[in-house]
Amino acid sequence: MKAIQLHYPPEWAHCYGCGYLNPMGLHLQTYWNRERKESRTAFTPSPHHTAIPGFVYGGLLASLVDCHATATAAAAKADAEGLDLEKTPLRFVTASLKVDYLKPTPLGPELVLVGRAREVKGRKVVVEAEVYAGEALTVRGEAVLVQITEGFGG
Numbered sequence: 001m002k003a004i005q006l007h008y009p010p011e012w013a014h015c016y017g018c019g020y021l022n023p024m025g026l027h028l029q030t031y032w033n034r035e036r037k038e039s040r041t042a043f044t045p046s047p048h049h050t051a052i053p054g055f056v057y058g059g060l061l062a063s064l065v066d067c068h069a070t071a072t073a074a075a076a077k078a079d080a081e082g083l084d085l086e087k088t089p090l091r092f093v094t095a096s097l098k099v100d101y102l103k104p105t106p107l108g109p110e111l112v113l114v115g116r117a118r119e120v121k122g123r124k125v126v127v128e129a130e131v132y133a134g135e136a137l138t139v140r141g142e143a144v145l146v147q148i149t150e151g152f153g154g
């Protein structure tokens with residue numbers, strides 16, 4: 001299965017969190033499970049992603065939620081409309097991002113993010129995401145994503 005971010009055309013692939021063309025980026029790769037209507041990604045923070053020794057910096061966790069949510073929005077929209085991302089790339093930007101830090105996230109283990117679309121309406125998708133360190137749910141996020149079209153931002 002191909003990661004959702006790898007469907008982005010090159011001009012939309014420079015994002016720090018998920019752009020495959022950003023040499024300094026996090027290169028997040030999100031996968032969509034059509035049966036479960038759920039997205040997943042995994043990321044292992046490095047020692048320099050420290051908040052306080054032993055725990056992950058919250059800004060990094062927000063970045064993971066952000067870019068996992070944009071990809072989840074693309075997959076959920078494609079799923080809802082029967083589109084093939086290979087033929088019809090979809091790209092969303094973040095209009096709103098809310099992050100609840102439920103408990104400190106340990107630095108070391110791989111983190112797993114799970115995402116679901118709560119609403120798919122026109123150009124807007126509302127995504128909920130959870131971050132797990134092992135069995136522990138440490139972060140819950142919610143984002144409003146808006147689909148961009150060719151020439152957007154110009």
Ligand SMILES: CCCCCCCC/C=C\CCCCCCCC(=O)SCCNC(=O)CCNC(=O)[C@H](O)C(C)(C)COP(=O)(O)OP(=O)(O)OC[C@H]1O[C@@H](n2cnc3c(N)ncnc32)[C@H](O)[C@@H]1OP(=O)(O)O
Pocket residue numbers: 011012013014015066067070091092093094095096121122123124144145146148151152153154
């Ligand atoms: C990245 C900047 C954009 C440049 C694009 C260049 C070309 C693309 C190239 C490469 C793409 C790579 C992208 C990587 C992305 C990774 C994730 C990020 O880090 S994104 C960076 C941070 N985000 C921004 O900088 C967005 C700044 N904001 C905007 O540009 C606009 O406000 C935008 C597009 C988000 C919405 O503007 P409207 O005029 O297109 O659309 P309206 O009609 O206002 O909203 C559509 C729906 O969304 C809701 N909405 C809009 N803003 C909301 C908000 N803050 N909270 C809740 N809902 C909101 C509205 O209520 C509306 O919903 P209803 O249809 O009425 O149900």
